[in-house]
Amino acid sequence: MSVSPSDQPSPTTAARFRERLVPGPAAWCGALGLGVIVGVTLWPLSHVAGIVSAVLAAASTLGALIATAPVIEVADGELRAGRAHVALSLLGDVTPMLDAEAMRTALGPALDARAYVCLRAWARTGVQVQLADPMDPTPYWLVSTRRPAELAAALRA
Structure with a gap:
């Protein structure tokens, strides 16, 4: 397939700089730590509830950190x-x-x-x-x- 000049990105459309400010390792560890705290807190009530809640807390915190990272x-x-x-x-x-x-x-x-x-x-x-x-x-x-x-x-x- 050939590429025509109109298919090439123009200098005005190509990004000269792009960075997504995702959190660093400390924030990732904090999100995982939150999941552990939630899991340990609920462990005495139910082992399954503790594990599920830990995974959900960590995953939702990580998702929120990624979703709110500005570009x-x-x-x-x-x-x-x-x-x-x-x-x-x-x-x-x-x-x-x-x-x-x-x-x-x-x-x-x-x-x-x-x-x-x-x-x-x-x-x-x-x-x-x-x-x-x-x-x-x-x-x-x-x-x-x-x-x-x-x-x-x-x-x-």
């Missing part, structure tokens, strides 16, 4: 962080925060209450993206990512 993406001329999106043409300066201390400062004493924040505790680095839209009251976006240098480069390209 950070630069594609189609937009930056998407979770459900929010903004045109790349409305972005200003991009500051990657390459360590946890820089991110902690940006989220603490330096945080503007009007900023849009897409944060996940298990992604300890991120980027701060200034908005150049005078009609938008949001001064900047603060977005968690495990790959801040790559996201910053995609936003600058």
